[in-house]
Amino acid sequence: AYRTDEGQPWVLPVVKKVEQMIANDNSLNHEYLPILGLPEFRANASRIALGDDSPAIKENRVGSVQSLGGTGALRIGAEFLRRWYNGNNNTATPIYVSAPSWENHNSVFMDAGFKDIRTYHYWDAAKRGLDLQGLLNDMEQAPEFSIFILHACAHNPTGTDPTPEQWKQIAGVMKRRSLFPFFDSAYQGFASGSLDKDAWAVRYFVSEGFELFCAQSFSKNFGLYNERVGNLTVVGKDADNVQRVLSQMEKIVRTTWSNPPSQGARIVATTLSSPQLFDEWKGNVKTMADRVLLMRSELRSRLEALKTPGTWNHITEQIGMFSFTGLNPKQVEYMIKEKHIYLMASGRINMCGLTTKNLDYVAKSIHEAVTKIQ
Amino acid sequence: SSWWSHVEMGPPDPILGVTEAYKRDTNSKKMNLGVGAYRDDNGKPYVLNCVRKAEAMIASKKMDKEYLPIGGLADFTRASAELALGENSEAFKSGRYVTVQGISGTGSLRIGANFLQRFFKASRDVYLPKPSWGNHTPIFRDAGMQLQAYRYYDPKTCSLDFSGAMDDISKIPEKSIILLHACAHNPTGVDPRQEQWKELAATVKKRNLLVFFDMAYQGFASGDINRDAWAVRHFIEQGITIVLSQSFAKNMGLYGERAGAFTVICSDADEAKRVESQLKILIRPMYSNPPVNGARIASMILNTPDLRKEWLTEVKGMADRIISMRTQLVSNLKKEGSSRNWQHITDQIGMFCFTGLKPEQVERLMKEFSIYMTKDGRISVAGVSSGNVGYLAHAIHQVTK
Numbered sequence: 102a103y104r105t106d107e108g109q110p111w112v113l114p115v116v117k118k119v120e121q122m123i124a125n126d127n128s129l130n131h132e133y134l135p136i137l138g139l140p141e142f143r144a145n146a147s148r149i150a151l152g153d154d155s156p157a158i159k160e161n162r163v164g165s166v167q168s169l170g171g172t173g174a175l176r177i178g179a180e181f182l183r184r185w186y187n188g189n190n191n192t193a194t195p196i197y198v199s200a201p202s203w204e205n206h207n208s209v210f211m212d213a214g215f216k217d218i219r220t221y222h223y224w225d226a227a228k229r230g231l232d233l234q235g236l237l238n239d240m241e242q243a244p245e246f247s248i249f250i251l252h253a254c255a256h257n258p259t260g261t262d263p264t265p266e267q268w269k270q271i272a273g274v275m276k277r278r279s280l281f282p283f284f285d286s287a288y289q290g291f292a293s294g295s296l297d298k299d300a301w302a303v304r305y306f307v308s309e310g311f312e313l314f315c316a317q318s319f320s321k322n323f324g325l326y327n328e329r330v331g332n333l334t335v336v337g338k339d340a341d342n343v344q345r346v347l348s349q350m351e352k353i354v355r356t357t358w359s360n361p362p363s364q365g366a367r368i369v370a371t372t373l374s375s376p377q378l379f380d381e382w383k384g385n386v387k388t389m390a391d392r393v394l395l396m397r398s399e400l401r402s403r404l405e406a407l408k409t410p411g412t413w414n415h416i417t418e419q420i421g422m423f424s425f426t427g428l429n430p431k432q433v434e435y436m437i438k439e440k441h442i443y444l445m446a447s448g449r450i451n452m453c454g455l456t457t458k459n460l461d462y463v464a465k466s467i468h469e470a471v472t473k474i475q
Numbered sequence: 476s477s478w479w480s481h482v483e484m485g486p487p488d489p490i491l492g493v494t495e496a497y498k499r500d501t502n503s504k505k506m507n508l509g510v511g512a513y514r515d516d517n518g519k520p521y522v523l524n525c526v527r528k529a530e531a532m533i534a535s536k537k538m539d540k541e542y543l544p545i546g547g548l549a550d551f552t553r554a555s556a557e558l559a560l561g562e563n564s565e566a567f568k569s570g571r572y573v574t575v576q577g578i579s580g581t582g583s584l585r586i587g588a589n590f591l592q593r594f595f596k597a598s599r600d601v602y603l604p605k606p607s608w609g610n611h612t613p614i615f616r617d618a619g620m621q622l623q624a625y626r627y628y629d630p631k632t633c634s635l636d637f638s639g640a641m642d643d644i645s646k647i648p649e650k651s652i653i654l655l656h657a658c659a660h661n662p663t664g665v666d667p668r669q670e671q672w673k674e675l676a677a678t679v680k681k682r683n684l685l686v687f688f689d690m691a692y693q694g695f696a697s698g699d700i701n702r703d704a705w706a707v708r709h710f711i712e713q714g715i716t717i718v719l720s721q722s723f724a725k726n727m728g729l730y731g732e733r734a735g736a737f738t739v740i741c742s743d744a745d746e747a748k749r750v751e752s753q754l755k756i757l758i759r760p761m762y763s764n765p766p767v768n769g770a771r772i773a774s775m776i777l778n779t780p781d782l783r784k785e786w787l788t789e790v791k792g793m794a795d796r797i798i799s800m801r802t803q804l805v806s807n808l809k810k811e812g813s814s815r816n817w818q819h820i821t822d823q824i825g826m827f828c829f830t831g832l833k834p835e836q837v838e839r840l841m842k843e844f845s846i847y848m849t850k851d852g853r854i855s856v857a858g859v860s861s862g863n864v865g866y867l868a869h870a871i872h873q874v875t876k
Contacts, residue, residue: 169762208760338477348485359581363731
């Protein structure tokens with residue numbers, strides 16, 4: 102979760118404002134939302150992902166399912182795919198998850214009933230970057246119609262994203278081999294500070310004519326973590342297909358949570374549908390993104406100033422909340438035990454935990470870990 | 476071509492269809508009796524005062540929006556358990572239970588169904604009363620369980636087929652799962668009397684069945700939270716293994732906030748901890764952690780003495796209005812000159828009433844009087860008000876005389 106420079110959680114100013122508006126609106130009540138969610142939320146959420154001028158939206162071939170966070174969107178999408186993709190109830194369709202990935206991806210698809218979950222090459226530990234060749238090879242070798250979970254931006258946990266050119270190559274192979282793109286978009290706006298930039302990959306795939314799913318989370322970019330605000334965007338070939346898909350999504354939602362929670366969706370819908378509030382929100386998102394970018398550059402410059410062995414440009418080249426530092430498990434243990442700095446055994450740090458006050462300490466500690474422990 | 480060419484259009488939701496038709500109707504006297512949400516005497520949604528107060532208190536505390544634990548808000552789950560089990564419950568005081576926050580009643584049922592599918596190896600069979608809430612079947616089915624039924628509602632008397640139920644239940648294979656509505660049976664409104672519950676419990680115990688209680692209307696049924704939870708508490712006291720789903724949608728009017736809870740009664744606190752860890756493993760790949768808003772409101776109400784008192788009064792108010800509408804409907808039917816026996820309308824309890832009307836009569840009510848209900852003759856008494864109960868009685872008499 103995001104933290105301020107004081108190390109505190111941050112409720113976005115625009116969220117506070119909108120919550121007050123909602124509280125003061127006596128016409129609002131707590132009645133059930135429709136099964137697929139608040140209509141104004143769904144339309145706006147998908148519009149954010151696909152862009153105001155999205156051809157898919159204009160052609161009325163976009164569907165949306167309000168979900169319980171990004172996880173809920175992934176799960177509803179997975180349940181639908183297991184029932185209706187590549188045949189009926191085909192649990193054998195291979196699911197490809199990046200190596201590494203958010204560990205819950207595996208569980209989501211497993212619990213949705215898929216039996217064959219594989220990894221695709223992604224992180225190159227040696228060069229600390231994307232293993233594009235490995236990734237493309239895996240796509241060439243994958244059985245036709247396999248489903249690939251793609252991180253739309255700010256790959257979790259490596260922070261390493263394909264460049265636009267690399268995305269184009271990926272899309273080319275996927276189209277040729279009839280592979281299904283399931284995007285996980287948890288950090289739109291939060292990664293680069295720009296909503297459009299962070300949605301480039303998803304929009305490119307849409308422009309290339311793919312049918313796809315995109316699981317969106319508003320936990321980070323709206324700071325609405327515990328309200329569980331998410332959206333599954335469905336892009337289909339035409340309106341008729343999308344309509345039938347949504348009718349089946351309703352059946353799945355009905356036995357999972359019946360209808361989604363209203364508070365978070367109201368906040369997001371109100372914000373996105375007002376030009377003024379929308380601008381305010383974009384400003385708040387940029388504040389968060391900029392602070393993370395600043396911490397990245399400050400950490401890197403300190404390590405380079407300390408002449409810490411190794412190269413540290415990956416810290417600023419990576420993007421989003423997380424960074425794969427390259428620290429090995431022994432070095433991580435040193436950080437935790439000796440320096441009381443908590444990070445994952447994989448060497449992943451949460452950049453949000455860095456503040457102007459602790460940058461020096463963290464940089465020095467990394468320097469110690471790298472020089473003392475091999 | 477599309478990946479989805481073979482995807483069939485899902486069946487239209489029957490209850491939604493009722494509301495859609497109602498909305499299109501231009502008759503000023505129209506009535507929507509399909510709605511499964513409480514309405515006040517003006518036919519409007521009702522936001523409880525204690526809910527408004529709780530919301531104001533929460534807003535003033537300026538809390539953050541950090542993720543809840545996977546199992547939910549602890550103050551909420553503890554208060555939910557205490558509400559259901561009773562503060563003097565041995566099971567509650569000893570801590571031999573686990574309660575996780577669920578997405579209202581549906582989400583809690585689903586977690587429970589998935590948990591049983593994974594850990595209850597003795598049987599795949601879940602026995603539902605005939606009829607039951609329409610969503611029970613697909614929930615358990617999607618969780619990988621099989622559905623069976625036991626007799627429950629007697630359409631001839633519009634009341635409980637007690638001997639039929641006892642007969643069927645006494646023949647359920649041992650170690651099967653039986654689902655019971657704790658109070659205010661949906662859709663019939665027919666509940667066993669306490670004496671009947673005692674006999675049911677004895678049979679269930681003898682057959683060594685696992686009981687899944689669905690309690691969606693505690694307080695909302697009789698107006699008394701302890702009375703409505705009597706069956707749940709009795710079964711636990713009898714040493715029967717139960718799991719329980721609770722909803723705060725109706726009794727706190729928190730419908731769209733999705734506040735609910737799933738409870739497993741265990742042998743001891745250690746077992747409860749192990750069960751909890753497995754429930755979390757089920758929840759994480761479903762939605763990671765639950766929404767905070769409804770749980771915070773419910774928790775504030777249950778844990779703040781003044782608000783809790785106010786809530787008990789308000790929930791009794793809602794229950795009383797429903798009961799009063801039942802009484803007025805019957806007396807108005809008598810005034811219309813109906814010679815039929817309408818006693819079941821006041822015998823039944825909760826939001827819904829199985830009128831006993833046949834599909835053709837339901838159709839006439841819709842076409843001739845703009846009164847909308849589901850084809851099975853179920854009405855939501857919440858949709859009845861002092862302003863339209865006379866019209867309803869008149870219409871029912873016209874189609875049944």
